[in-house]
Amino acid sequence: MEQAAQQYLNTFPVATFQKLLLYWFERNMRQLPWRKDQEPYKIWVSEVMLQQTQVDTVIPYYERFMSRFPTLEALAEAEEEEVLKYWEGLGYYSRARNLHQAVKEVKERYGGRVPDNRKEIASLKGVGPYTAGAILSIAYGQPEPAVDGNVLRVISRLLHIEEDIQKAKTRHLFEEIVRHLIPKGRASYFNQGLMELGALVCTPKSPHCLTCPVQEVCRAYQAGMQDQLPVKGKKKKPKTVKIVAGVLMEKGHVLIRQRPDNGLLAKLYEFPNVQWDDQEPDETISRYLFDMYGLRTATVEQWPSVQHTFTHLIWEISVYRLHLAEPLDKLNGFVFPQEEQPFSAARWERIEDLERYPFPVSHQKIKKEIWKRL
Ligand code: SF4
Numbered sequence: 001m002e003q004a005a006q007q008y009l010n011t012f013p014v015a016t017f018q019k020l021l022l023y024w025f026e027r028n029m030r031q032l033p034w035r036k037d038q039e040p041y042k043i044w045v046s047e048v049m050l051q052q053t054q055v056d057t058v059i060p061y062y063e064r065f066m067s068r069f070p071t072l073e074a075l076a077e078a079e080e081e082e083v084l085k086y087w088e089g090l091g092y093y094s095r096a097r098n099l100h101q102a103v104k105e106v107k108e109r110y111g112g113r114v115p116d117n118r119k120e121i122a123s124l125k126g127v128g129p130y131t132a133g134a135i136l137s138i139a140y141g142q143p144e145p146a147v148d149g150n151v152l153r154v155i156s157r158l159l160h161i162e163e164d165i166q167k168a169k170t171r172h173l174f175e176e177i178v179r180h181l182i183p184k185g186r187a188s189y190f191n192q193g194l195m196e197l198g199a200l201v202c203t204p205k206s207p208h209c210l211t212c213p214v215q216e217v218c219r220a221y222q223a224g225m226q227d228q229l230p231v232k233g234k235k236k237k238p239k240t241v242k243i244v245a246g247v248l249m250e251k252g253h254v255l256i257r258q259r260p261d262n263g264l265l266a267k268l269y270e271f272p273n274v275q276w277d278d279q280e281p282d283e284t285i286s287r288y289l290f291d292m293y294g295l296r297t298a299t300v301e302q303w304p305s306v307q308h309t310f311t312h313l314i315w316e317i318s319v320y321r322l323h324l325a326e327p328l329d330k331l332n333g334f335v336f337p338q339e340e341q342p343f344s345a346a347r348w349e350r351i352e353d354l355e356r357y358p359f360p361v362s363h364q365k366i367k368k369e370i371w372k373r374l
Helices: 003-009 014-028 040-050 055-068 072-077 080-087 094-110 118-122 129-139 149-158 168-181 187-200 219-223 281-293 351-356 361-373
Strands: 239-250 253-258 273-275 297-309 313-324 333-335 346-350
Touching (some): 003 168, 014 168, 014 187, 040 055, 040 094, 040 129, 055 080, 080 094, 118 129, 129 168, 129 187, 149 168, 149 187, 149 219, 168 187, 239 297, 239 361, 253 351, 273 281, 281 297, 281 313, 297 361, 346 351
Parallel strands (some): 239 313
Antiparallel strands (some): 239 253, 239 273, 253 346, 297 313
8 A cells, every 4th residue: 555545544543444435335325327237238327427526416307319329339329419418408518429439339339238357447538537437346346446526525534634626646646545445346336435425424514524434433523623624725716708699580490500620518509609808798799790691680679688607607698689681682501701710600500490409507597598588
């Protein structure tokens, strides 16, 4: 064992902790749809969905996704746009794209069987150390650590570790520690128990120490330090970006476009929009639509603004309903950008067909506003 990990585990009653945690987990685990069996594909999908997203939010998405893509082959054979449609609303869409590419690779390279060793599984797109550890331990019962935010918090309190959990070095230390805490033959329940303890008992704010099953061995509790741990480096404040979006509607059609192939929310659909600073926002979007697509528009009214927060960014979107100032003969088909642009052509789509396209959450809110006003 590495020296740093050894130092924290010296004198820690490992066997008592294992017994207390497993006893509690076996009696208190939540009945979650992905706990019905240990199929690696299902564990994988659930773990990807659960990254950055709460369990209650994930459950209906997981069930819908599984009824459409019940097997790895079904997902590998699907079109990416349909996969994104089933992910619509869960956010962090690169997770869905990576999962889709990775299952295709598993189908082609490994005959559809999810690899059962860290080297191969960690080489798949989007599979980081946590997801690899979760699949290997939960689905295959291997003694591999799966250290997510819950586990970082629990371990830092349990062993009273004051290292900054945002540092890669600390994550490595915690993985090493968990590797030595896993009881023989019980990796699946032990790792799930640690995560469950973090989700239900050892919560970020006001941990429930008085009813905690591992209280008697918890060093932070003994030192009264549970509210000071874990130590987290200061987060940068997200930057606010002002955007103006135009809902250009004409004779039952609306102008939408697909986002570029790479970057934030890649390949999802949206209403045309652009950043604005000091000009009036509705003038900015009208000028943009003219410069970009050669469309002359006029403002009809302002709709409620939409705000969306990403990890490092806040979008504040002013929304304007527009119409064409110069009618067009033909409203079906594409409108091509005037010059080389990162965006593909915009398209006139019938309003009733908008549901066919995956939109990010912020633009789904704009779409809902259309339905409200029809
Ligand atoms: S006693 Fe409190 S701080 Fe320690 S593991 Fe339990 S809930 Fe967390």
